[in-house]
Amino acid sequence: MDVDQQTHPYIALHDVPEDKIEIVPGASADLTSVTFSIKEEDHTLGNALRWCIMQNPQVDFCGYSIPHPSEAKTHVRIQTTDSTNAIDSMNKGLDDLKAACQLIQAKLHQRVEEGNYARTA
């Protein structure tokens, strides 16, 4: 999947690092236990993503940390059961978070359209 500025107008893509996500050395061979390092992200994505990944019953553990406050990166650790792996869980987490946002946005637009609120200039 590629992202371009036309379809993604809000984030300056020229500021997105080349190696935005890296797999931190020390992952298990079957990739059921992996720490991902996400550059230029903080609690905004880290915590929301952690919550989404933890909703997956196949995930045994998920946690995030910001290893050092002056380094703009977030570590996300995922450990899963044998029936899946951390990379698939990460992908699913990102998909679920996006789907959740779509749900909230649809609901918001619906409520704004309905006009069931006080509106003053």
Next chain:
Amino acid sequence: MALEDRNRVVILEDRVENISGAEFPLSFDAQQPSRSLEELKNSLDIKIVHITATEIEFDLIGVDASIANALRRIMLAEIPTMAIETVYMINNTGIVQDEILAHRLGLVPIMADPQDFNWKLPEDPPTDQNTIVFKMKVECMKNQSAAADETDPNKMYINSSVFSSQLDWDPKGDQATRFADKPIKPIHDDILITKLRPGQLIDCEIHCQKGVGKDHAKYSPVATASYRLLPEIQILEDITGDDAELFRNCFPPGVVEVVNEGGVRKAKVVNARKDTVSREVLRHKEFEGKVRLTRVRDHFIFNVESTGAISPETLVSRALDVLMEKCDISKAALAKAIKGDMSDE
């Protein structure tokens, strides 16, 4: 823990209990299903309380704090706006130094939709697609028609105060036609930028570009963006007579009323939303065991105040767009990282 208490934060006299939610698969019992998207679809609700030109109050119900907090953080720091980035000082003989004046100008909110402009990289030349230009040329002079004994500087002099309304938009390229129906200007006309006295003048050219609040607060599209959890007052045992009056007075006006039920005065919660959760009620011995203060953990009361460039309901929608873009960008980066790892081996 009782099922209905799972999403309640309990406020006690000296501490707060049950702060973190544990709504995760298998955390309560083995049969509990995952909180899937289907479930979110059922639990999610938004109630808009009011919208004005610059403010929205709405309730976001049924989501986790991490999502609500992500929205709040994005609104503060990651929704782009246009703001003054560079000031070319041609002449400044006023008492406020160049750098201070430039900083004050930078904080003036600009009425322009960032969606109409491109990002400007440091090496990019300014174009009509990425830059808004303002000019400001103000000279202070004596007001010849002022009375001889006048002491008010505003009447004695012309341009003794410089306001944001004196920024003149200088349309470049096709900007004049592109923005014919929504001319670009400072949102407020009455922001005092500096003061001058006769003989002093300011002449400068001002360039605005697109940016985000995490780089500088002047790019933040909101004045405030905050949420609080819905307060709840549970009366466990009837509170009657004079105690009812005392109970009512423990809360801000409009939270608790005293009603007459069969000749007995009784305290009744009418609008817990207005409560400030001061915990005053917990200091009184007579209410021990009769009242319980809680907050609903998945009911967020959002208050968003826009600076005026972007309408408040659009801000919330854009915050969600930003979060979705983050997901897309991370997904693409993850695919790339895995591909890179494979080729290493």
